[in-house]
Amino acid sequence: MKDDNFLRENNARHLWHPMGHPGDSQANPPAVITKAEGSSITDLDGHTTIDAVGGLWCVNLGYSNDKIKDAISRQLYDLPYYSAFAGTSNPPAIEASYLVREFFAADGMERVFFTSGGSDSVETCLRLARQYHLLRKQPGRSKFLSLKKGYHGTHFGGASVNGNNRFRINYEPLLPGCFHIPAPYTYRNPFNETDPAKLAQLIAQAMEDEIQFQGPNTIAAFIMEPIQGAGGVIVPDAGFMKLMREICDRYGILMIADEVITGFGRTGDESGSRHWGVQPDMMSTAKGITSGYFPVGAALMSGKVAEVFEKAGEDGGIFHGYTYSAHPVGAAAVVACLEETQRLDTKANAGPRGTQLYKGCLKLAEKYDIVGDVRGGHGLMTGIELVSEKGAKTPMDMATMKRIHAAIYQAGTMVRLGMNNVLMSPPLVITEDEVNQVLSALDAGLAAA
Numbered sequence: 001m002k003d004d005n006f007l008r009e010n011n012a013r014h015l016w017h018p019m020g021h022p023g024d025s026q027a028n029p030p031a032v033i034t035k036a037e038g039s040s041i042t043d044l045d046g047h048t049t050i051d052a053v054g055g056l057w058c059v060n061l062g063y064s065n066d067k068i069k070d071a072i073s074r075q076l077y078d079l080p081y082y083s084a085f086a087g088t089s090n091p092p093a094i095e096a097s098y099l100v101r102e103f104f105a106a107d108g109m110e111r112v113f114f115t116s117g118g119s120d121s122v123e124t125c126l127r128l129a130r131q132y133h134l135l136r137k138q139p140g141r142s143k144f145l146s147l148k149k150g151y152h153g154t155h156f157g158g159a160s161v162n163g164n165n166r167f168r169i170n171y172e173p174l175l176p177g178c179f180h181i182p183a184p185y186t187y188r189n190p191f192n193e194t195d196p197a198k199l200a201q202l203i204a205q206a207m208e209d210e211i212q213f214q215g216p217n218t219i220a221a222f223i224m225e226p227i228q229g230a231g232g233v234i235v236p237d238a239g240f241m242k243l244m245r246e247i248c249d250r251y252g253i254l255m256i257a258d259e260v261i262t263g264f265g266r267t268g269d270e271s272g273s274r275h276w277g278v279q280p281d282m283m284s285t286a287k288g289i290t291s292g293y294f295p296v297g298a299a300l301m302s303g304k305v306a307e308v309f310e311k312a313g314e315d316g317g318i319f320h321g322y323t324y325s326a327h328p329v330g331a332a333a334v335v336a337c338l339e340e341t342q343r344l345d346t347k348a349n350a351g352p353r354g355t356q357l358y359k360g361c362l363k364l365a366e367k368y369d370i371v372g373d374v375r376g377g378h379g380l381m382t383g384i385e386l387v388s389e390k391g392a393k394t395p396m397d398m399a400t401m402k403r404i405h406a407a408i409y410q411a412g413t414m415v416r417l418g419m420n421n422v423l424m425s426p427p428l429v430i431t432e433d434e435v436n437q438v439l440s441a442l443d444a445g446l447a448a449a
Contacts, residue, residue, distance in 0.1 A: 068336040268347050
């Protein structure tokens with residue numbers, strides 16, 4: 001590896017970073033993370049912080065899980081790669097598919113299609129949703145519904161169903177036939193409704209209105225996150241997802257649960273859908289499937305969907321896939337990660353530690369007027385929305401947000417900014433003391449503002 005001076009001189013000079021302006025990265029070089037252990041990361045200058053982002057909502061098991069590292073290492077020597085396209089398979093892919101299916105069996109999932117990440121998984125669900133209706137002799141069902149504030153990746157399909165314009169406007173026109181309904185966002189919504197249950201009913205009505213307007217027989221699927229992550233950790237009313245499920249059933253629309261963030265224990269349950277007592281027709285997953293140790297995702301199909309494909313004629317062929325679908329090294333990482341997830345029972349820790357983080361943030365809201373809203377309380381997903389004027393709910397400007405972010409980092413915690421939101425999704429193995437360190441750093445950062 002090159003020395004520190006080389007890294008500093010070349011930081012952001014040749015590498016364009018995701019979700020950032022290349023000019024800004026050059027003017028303000030990003031932190032260079034060189035080491036990680038447990039729930040902590042260390043940068044090039046030796047500054048160690050709690051990673052309250054969990055990599056990117058993904059390092060559920062922390063950075064020190066030797067079982068996953070060893071599984072990856074062994075597989076590299078046995079079989080570093082082979083295609084899983086029709087005609088060949090590999091042992092870890094077979095085992096991984098069995099374990100993923102078992103993990104989500106209570107959610108009604110029966111089949112697994114491996115991908116390289118969350119965006120791939122969403123794209124797979126969208127494409128197979130259209131094919132499902134085609135196989136059922138309903139070729140007119142090609143449209144998609146989704147929620148505003150939702151995030152579903154960066155491919156053209158995923159970006160098209162995304163509900164935040166910053167992921168869309170620079171790349172339009174996107175996929176036609178994608179329509180959005182209001183999010184279950186009590187702090188900001190077009191109905192000015194602050195009661196979560198009433199807001200859920202209003203959105204359900206808006207959903208039905210949109211379905212009737214578009215024509216029920218034109219809609220393939222509705223996609224939603226059980227808890228919206230990148231949109232600001234927007235937690236719906238407990239009955240919201242059930243309402244959406246009922247509407248989908250009424251009109252023959254597939255429900256896709258985007259579990260890329262919420263899957264594998266982050267909400268305090270195996271899946272976000274199970275947290276709300278709902279069985280979707282499809283699931284997109286990634287992130288926690290390997291705890292970020294290897295890029296893997298999976299699109300999951302219910303028995304209802306699987307049966308249509310498996311009993312179809314030639315049109316049931318899935319002419320879709322990725323070079324690294326069911327990659328043997330990735331599959332080995334999946335096997336080790338799921339075994340460790342079960343052994344450590346991470347969902348049991350996510351509940352109390354998430355409550356601790358959420359309640360601590362509520363106390364900060366009482367202390368600082370710039371805190372407009374705090375959202376979370378369901379596992380280790382917490383968002384703090386900052387405002388410059390509380391009565392008017394004026395979003396905090398980005399320059400101030402960046403100063404707050406830097407102050408929190410210097411005080412010992414890495415967080416993520418989502419516009420005027422401070423977003424947190426720490427490892428599911430984080431300890432009580434480490435959560436207290438996160439809260440102390442947040443306090444210091446808000447004070448600095």
